[in-house]
Amino acid sequence: MDQEITTEQLKEVLLLVKARYGYDFSQYSEASIKRRLERFKKIARVSLPDLKYHLVNDSSFFFWLLESVTVNVTEMFRDPPFYKALVNAVIPLLQTYPRIKIWHAGCSTGEEAYSMAILLHEAGLLERTRIYATDINMANIEKAASGIITLERTKEYTANYHKAGGNADFSDYYSALYDNVVISKELKKNILFSQHNLVVDEVFNEFQLICCRNVMIYFNHALQAHVIDLFYRSLSPLGFLALGTKESLLFSDKTAKFEVIDNTNKIFRLKANG
Numbered sequence: 219m220d221q222e223i224t225t226e227q228l229k230e231v232l233l234l235v236k237a238r239y240g241y242d243f244s245q246y247s248e249a250s251i252k253r254r255l256e257r258f259k260k261i262a263r264v265s266l267p268d269l270k271y272h273l274v275n276d277s278s279f280f281f282w283l284l285e286s287v288t289v290n291v292t293e294m295f296r297d298p299p300f301y302k303a304l305v306n307a308v309i310p311l312l313q314t315y316p317r318i319k320i321w322h323a324g325c326s327t328g329e330e331a332y333s334m335a336i337l338l339h340e341a342g343l344l345e346r347t348r349i350y351a352t353d354i355n356m357a358n359i360e361k362a363a364s365g366i367i368t369l370e371r372t373k374e375y376t377a378n379y380h381k382a383g384g385n386a387d388f389s390d391y392y393s394a395l396y397d398n399v400v401i402s403k404e405l406k407k408n409i410l411f412s413q414h415n416l417v418v419d420e421v422f423n424e425f426q427l428i429c430c431r432n433v434m435i436y437f438n439h440a441l442q443a444h445v446i447d448l449f450y451r452s453l454s455p456l457g458f459l460a461l462g463t464k465e466s467l468l469f470s471d472k473t474a475k476f477e478v479i480d481n482t483n484k485i486f487r488l489k490a491n492g
Contacts, residue, residue: 228248228252235273242418243417255287269283281356285357290433293371295384298383300463301337303480303483312343312347315426317346318343319454320347320426321427322429323352323433323445324352327358332406334429335349336405339405340384348410349409352412354415359413364400366399366401367401368399372399416448423452427457427458433462434462443470459476460484
């Protein structure tokens, strides 16, 4: 049986990945990245030397690894109370902007970006909103942009939608396609899916709302601070920041720049003098 990856072996793999492909995972939580690598080794049925050999010689193997390492659990209207809080505390204030820009950072396969589009549609704001949904993983971006969701998940998503306060017929937002459903063009047209790496990429726009939920839990404290600084520099004055329920601004030197709007649902707002 292949032994567990040691800290030194993990560093070797991460250095190889950075040198060969430019992806830097060195500031991800060691326990998290090690656990995901171990799982990938079992799926790929490779030893550690084989893993390194394939990473050097086969880019398709790397992208298979990337998909395994960066995949996050996601669903439409995940954490319904969060979406209720958005509707009550954030969306009424977004109405004051003539144009609204929202960034979903670490969007995975797009379910949360589409959930946001539904909320904005129901508030009459989608037409003047541009949602930028980004992820490090290009396979995620391609799947998200397709708008295709398995039919079996729609029951769960419908329940989440109604728990979040939705009153319409959820099936109005998609059409059936064999064993899948496809998100409506009306929701897709104002969403731009693109690749962005929170570790190395920079500010690319100014946003009224940034959502980055359940992504930073995989980062170490230094990288969390780096990402919060990136978001701080990407927000418009009085802009909103939404994190996952297990995440915080604790490790950032920008904490004092934000006021807490909803501590339970981790919604913050840049202070007027921020």
